[in-house]
Amino acid sequence: MEELGKLITENQTIIASLGVAAITVAVFRRWKAGGRCLSKARLDGKTVIITGANTGIGKETAVDLANRGARVILACRDKSRGENALADVIKRTGSKQVVLKSLDLASLESVRKFAQDINKTEPRINILLNNAGVMMCPYMKTSDGFEMQFGTNHLGHFLLTNLLLEKIKRSAPARIINVSSLAHTFTTKINYDKIKDEKSYSRIEAYAQSKLANILFSRELSRRLQGTGVTVNSLHPGSVATELGRYFPGFTILYPTLSLFFKSPWEGAQTNIHCAVEESLENVTGKYFSDCAVVQESKAARDDEAAKSLWEMSAKMVGIQQ
Template identity: 60%
Template sequence: MVAINKYVLGASMVGTFFGASVLLKDYVGGGVCPSKAKIEGKTVIVTGANTGIGKETALELARRGGRIIMACRDMGKCENAAREVRGKTLNHNVFAKHLDLASTKSIKEFAKNILKEEHHIDVLINNAAVMRCPHWKTEDGFEMQFGVNHLGHFLLTNLLLDRLKESGQSRIINVSSLAHIVGEIDFQDLNWEKKKYDTKAAYCQSKLANVLFTNELAKRLQGTGVTVNSLHPGVADTELGRHTGMHQSAFSSTVLGEIYSILE
């Protein structure tokens, strides 16, 4: 009887743990979009679309009939992802384009080509990000997380802004993170040159910058027909945590996702 009680207690504890994990995942993961709207004739740019949230976003919007531009740094992976999306959706208006958000030269070249090739841009989804990488610098000398997650998208958005305005009822979506709530912007040392580098704090700073940029841009674009939103993507099994080690655990990457950066 004692052995049985111990077994039951152990099983109960395991069940409670996994039950709480599922509830946590559901809570931070948010709801499922109920919309079945089609977007035929709409042009959508998704950065960081070769994997994770960006790839799934491109896939879903391609299913809805959009003209999808998958903007990625690694063209090999991007071409493979675009081919997969075309195959799954039978939408041949899915294109891979090179964009390195750690390079202002690359961003300007990408924007120049887009403005030359696309007569309208209906949705810009600034999704690409790096999380808790070593103290790397971008090509232009900016701290990598702030440079890619915020500055790169800031430049890209502004270079495409006139075309977005011209397109009428367009949208800009900045993928931020719940991590922004503990972020602080150090205007005296954005590049972490005067203090010891903290990968977590640097990531949170970049995600807060996403939200602040979104809020200010939304104010400036009132009355233009351009809607600007930022979002926390919820729990997702992505490669974002490749520099933290959490991606090596199927459980932690699926259940905890981005909130790892806050709760650690």
């Protein structure tokens, strides 16, 4: 009887431990997954542009918005990968309103050609999702000579948005969404001189500055668009298992295990989607989101004077009037 009692106690302990482990895993998965977009809003008759829509959260966002009835323009740099993404989005949604257009954000000429095409052929732009980006790459320059991360993540989107702005305003109510990152907290100010010099180059600092720029740009643009019916918000999608980290040391080895700890692309796309469709956000502008909720950005990202200075500097760099 004593042995039987011990066996029962051991089994109960094992069962209890397994139960705790299962609950822990479930809680971790829910925490990792983050927020969910719960809106059922339709987008029939609306036109959406998504940069970097050939992979990751950009493609998952395209699938969701196409399923809601939107005309979705996939703005992609790589033609071959863009065509594969286009075929996949159409297959998954059955939509005949998904199109592919060429856009290389590391080339101001490409940005201008894309904007010219859109302004000529598209009657409206209801949602512009500036999603594309590059993260922690080695020192490289855009075709116009700018540091690659700042040039692609910020300057390319800054020019694109400004060139499409009049059409967006005529399409109001409309939304502009800029994908930033928690990495914006890794720096305290925009100092382009610090990242344009190859000798003192820091991949992390350059990425952080580009993500801080995304938020400051959103802040200043939202101020300039007050009363137009166009909202501008930025967001942190979370840590997502995508190819964005391909330049990170050891990425090839670590990539197969990222899904255990990071969000899936579908999970990472939820805040994109929330900011694009949630009805209660119709008049919400100048905010920063994470996990489908407004959160507070860093002190540096709330600096209105820094936002104005960045706008002036960016306008000069890309050659547009302020």
